[in-house]
Amino acid sequence: MSFPGSGLAKGLAVTLRTMTKRSVTAQYPDVQPDLPPRTRGVIGLFEENCTVCMLCARECPDWCIYIDSHKETVPPAAPGGRERSRNVLDRFAIDFALCMYCGICIEVCPFDALFWSPEFEYAETDIRELTHERDKLREWMWTVPEPPALDPAAEDPKELTAARKAADKLAAQQAAEAEAGAGEEPPQDRPDTPGEGT
Secondary structure, three states, rough: OOOOOOHHHHHHHHHHHHHHEEEEEEEEOOOOOOOOOOOOOOOEOHHHHOOOOHHHHHOOOOOEEEEEEEEEEEOOOOOOOOOOEEEEEEEEEOOOOOOOOHHHHHOOOOOOOOEEEOOOOOOOOOOOHEEOOOHHHHHHHOOOOOOOOOOOOOOOHHHHHHHHHHHHHHHHHHHHHHHHHOOOOOOOOOOOOOOOOO
């Protein structure tokens, strides 16, 4: 059975225990936090991989990605070929005031143009300045950490296996050519016989 005021005594005991412990304060501006590798900070744009397919903007549940582009005609690669048209990126912006950091845009991008960056210091005093254009997104791309190493027991990717086979075949062919060239005796100069050339 509890006596009157036991709740107050328990609360004061917790307070006294906490007062005697040393406080642990993160000295944030001076000491950067050690973030986990999969931190969702902001989204970085690798512009060279973007083909303006608009998948990220269409799949975004918040509609916070703004993309503008135009078409350019590319001359034929070989004579007699036909001209082709390609999309050129004019604007790629993300409104981080609307973004809910779900990562759908990064997952649906078929060309690996969007990546998670652990950068988190992008606060603004005006909410209208939270729409960051492609130059800022490009700067954040360089803060993206390297992907984790593959499992040592995993199979090599098909592209790597094919490239390795091609390199081994070329090396074997060059070695065979070198052996064939070494088997032939180099032509020797004939010694001049007396009476020739005089």
